[in-house]
Amino acid sequence: xxxxxxxxxxxxxxxxxxxxxxxxxxxxxxxxxxxxxxxxxxxxxxxxxxxxxxxxxxxxxxxxxxxxxxxxxxxxxxxxxxxxxxxxxxxxxxxxxxxxxxxxxxxxxxxxxxxxxxxxxxxxxxxxxxxxxxxxxxxxxx
Amino acid sequence: xxxxxxxxxxxxxxxxxxxxxxxxxxxxxxxxxxxxxxxxxxxxxxxxxxxxxxxxxxxxxxxxxxxxxxxxxxxxxxxxxxxxxxxxxxxxxxxxxxxxxxxxxxxxxxxxxxxxxxxxxxxxxxxxxxxxxxxxxxxxxxxxxxxxxxxxxxxxxxxxxxxxxxxxxxxxxxxxxxxxxxxxxxxxxxxxxxxxxxxxxxxxxxxxxxxxxxxxxxxxxxxxxxxxxxxxxxxxxxxxxxxxxxxxxxxxxxxxxxxxxxxxxxxxxxxxxxxxxxxxxxxxxxxxxxxxxxxxxxxxxxxxxxxxxxxxxxxxxxxxxxxxxxxxxxxxxxxxxxxxxxxxxxxxxxxxxxxxxxxxxxxxxxxxxxxxxxxxxxxxxxxxxxxxxxxxxxxxxxxxxxxxxxxxxxxxxxxxxxxxxxxxxxxxxxxxxxxxxxxxxxxxxxxxxxxxxxxxxxxxxxxxxxxxxxxxxxxxxxxxxxxx
Numbered sequence: 001x002x003x004x005x006x007x008x009x010x011x012x013x014x015x016x017x018x019x020x021x022x023x024x025x026x027x028x029x030x031x032x033x034x035x036x037x038x039x040x041x042x043x044x045x046x047x048x049x050x051x052x053x054x055x056x057x058x059x060x061x062x063x064x065x066x067x068x069x070x071x072x073x074x075x076x077x078x079x080x081x082x083x084x085x086x087x088x089x090x091x092x093x094x095x096x097x098x099x100x101x102x103x104x105x106x107x108x109x110x111x112x113x114x115x116x117x118x119x120x121x122x123x124x125x126x127x128x129x130x131x132x133x134x135x136x137x138x139x140x141x142x
Numbered sequence: 143x144x145x146x147x148x149x150x151x152x153x154x155x156x157x158x159x160x161x162x163x164x165x166x167x168x169x170x171x172x173x174x175x176x177x178x179x180x181x182x183x184x185x186x187x188x189x190x191x192x193x194x195x196x197x198x199x200x201x202x203x204x205x206x207x208x209x210x211x212x213x214x215x216x217x218x219x220x221x222x223x224x225x226x227x228x229x230x231x232x233x234x235x236x237x238x239x240x241x242x243x244x245x246x247x248x249x250x251x252x253x254x255x256x257x258x259x260x261x262x263x264x265x266x267x268x269x270x271x272x273x274x275x276x277x278x279x280x281x282x283x284x285x286x287x288x289x290x291x292x293x294x295x296x297x298x299x300x301x302x303x304x305x306x307x308x309x310x311x312x313x314x315x316x317x318x319x320x321x322x323x324x325x326x327x328x329x330x331x332x333x334x335x336x337x338x339x340x341x342x343x344x345x346x347x348x349x350x351x352x353x354x355x356x357x358x359x360x361x362x363x364x365x366x367x368x369x370x371x372x373x374x375x376x377x378x379x380x381x382x383x384x385x386x387x388x389x390x391x392x393x394x395x396x397x398x399x400x401x402x403x404x405x406x407x408x409x410x411x412x413x414x415x416x417x418x419x420x421x422x423x424x425x426x427x428x429x430x431x432x433x434x435x436x437x438x439x440x441x442x443x444x445x446x447x448x449x450x451x452x453x454x455x456x457x458x459x460x461x462x463x464x465x466x467x468x469x470x471x472x473x474x475x476x477x478x479x480x481x482x483x484x485x486x487x488x489x490x491x492x493x494x495x496x497x498x499x500x501x502x503x504x505x506x507x508x509x510x511x512x513x514x515x516x517x518x519x520x521x522x523x524x525x526x527x528x529x530x531x532x533x534x535x536x537x538x539x540x541x542x543x544x545x546x547x548x549x550x551x552x553x554x555x556x557x558x559x560x561x562x563x564x565x566x567x568x569x570x571x572x573x574x575x576x577x578x579x580x581x582x583x584x585x586x587x588x589x590x591x592x593x594x595x596x597x598x599x600x601x602x603x604x605x606x607x608x609x610x611x612x613x614x615x616x617x618x619x620x621x622x623x624x625x626x
Contacts, residue, residue, distance in 0.1 A: 106280035115349040115587040122414035
């Protein structure tokens with residue numbers, strides 16, 4: 001299962017997996033977006049380039065998900081996901097992520113929207129890389 | 143293996159985590175046996191509210207206790223329902239005590255209408271409120287602000303909204319802090335946070351935010367109810383929302399800078415969200431200025447929504463908006479300076495209330511003159527199918543919890559569990575059969591917010607009254623619920 005929701009009494013905890021860090025991050029984005037546009041087969045018609053930098057992989061995950069939330073609000077879109085194209089080390093020893101988010105105007109999913117995610121938090125944060133796969137976890141403030 | 147947490151029963155409604163290890167003060171949790179049993183069972187989970195109380199108790203400058211009210215459940219660093227009072231000289235401001243939605247709170251407006259009058263036009267009013275109050279994911283508020291105007295909003299709070307024609311000067315006295323906390327620093331709020339808010343002032347949001355039309359189902363304290371202008375079967379509107387995207391972005395921005403500050407000032411970081419800075423440090427002062435700006439943003443937001451809601455009622459019932467009196471507006475995610483007595487001496491404290499409501503008793507400073515004999519109305523939201531309460535604070539509450547109490551029922555089931563167990567359409571249908579009209583912008587959100595997903599608000603309120611921290615004034619039952 002590429003992503004799943006874990007039980008968390010207050011908010012939404014997500015766990016995402018992938019063969020690579022990029023895949024796992026993309027699945028985390030899909031998990032978060034599916035909370036806001038649940039169960040809807042949505043054909044995205046808007047694309048936004050995403051670029052995020054952070055010191056650690058954990059910081060990068062949180063910065064990435066929060067960047068999606070900010071861009072979604074600033075551009076007046078509902079994102080359906082974000083394909084993470086590359087995560088690499090930058091010249092300062094940190095991590096740089098590049099990807100492309102996809103979405104639609106809110107009117108396209110009127111009546112099918114879920115609740116808003118306020119922020120991605122550090123609670124329960126985990127980024128585990130091992131041979132042949134990657135698992136990440138975090139809690140989203142609803 | 144999870145760190146064990148020792149619990150000692152102080153009374154039927156109060157439990158203590160004795161001071162041990164790095165704890166600087168004991169933890170104290172208000173709850174009955176059922177609430178405590180649930181918290182103990184949750185110790186085996188990844189997220190435990192009891193461990194969060196213990197972690198808060200390790201922070202420098204915390205006064206008396208790390209406190210948790212009876213609606214306690216896991217939060218971020220702080221438990222929801224958590225209260226922490228920090229000495230202004232030696233203490234810290236912590237992100238976890240405010241979170242991602244500064245000054246989320248409740249506003250209640252008393253309508254000059256009876257339950258029967260609302261019932262007669264319930265569907266029409268529900269439709270008017272659903273259409274007239276922007277709500278739901280991606281919704282835009284009634285304001286369109288520029289960068290300069292948003293700075294005015296962050297300085298002026300509800301006063302700014304009034305200056306733009308949303309409500310009246312008379313409303314301001316009936317808002318915590320007069321609707322405008324002094325010391326807000328718009329320059330401490332990022333441009334991104336402001337840009338995200340340009341179109342969101344005057345919007346309800348989603349999730350557990352709501353607008354309800356309710357009626358007074360029961361009066362418990364006649365003198366206080368009289369002071370509040372509440373009668374049995376009178377109708378009110380309650381609005382639950384906060385600082386919207388600006389508050390979310392302030393949290394996102396400062397959790398990064400406060401981690402650096404925690405390291406700089408060698409503060410214990412027992413939880414990544416439990417970061418902060420000494421109150422008197424430049425980093426602490428900057429964050430406090432940003433939080434105060436967020437507090438004012440939320441006051442402006444609820445002022446604008448209150449005005450829109452009044453307009454909807456006026457349109458349906460053909461009455462003047464100035465006949466709809468603001469009962470009170472109070473936040474439950476704040477950090478504010480207040481004076482309280484500690485060990486017999488009055489001290490200036492930074493009170494963090496994370497999912498906890500200020501509950502000032504009769505005679506306290508900072509409450510409207512009309513309520514000075516009975517205390518400030520404490521607005522406690524329930525669920526869309528059950529009830530809400532209006533309480534007052536007590537002298538004992540001022541002493542024990544720095545004038546704080548619960549903010550709502552508190553979640554019992556996770557959102558995923560609620561979605562598994564409840565269907566949004568069915569929840570709405572069941573509530574309709576009980577006479578409650580629900581208009582939801584998110585059907586899945588209705589399932590997540592199903593009444594069965596929350597603790598019994600009556601039990602939670604009973605605990606606080608049993609502990610002597612509050613008195614019940616009135617119980618409200620919903621007739622219309624607009625969910626974001």
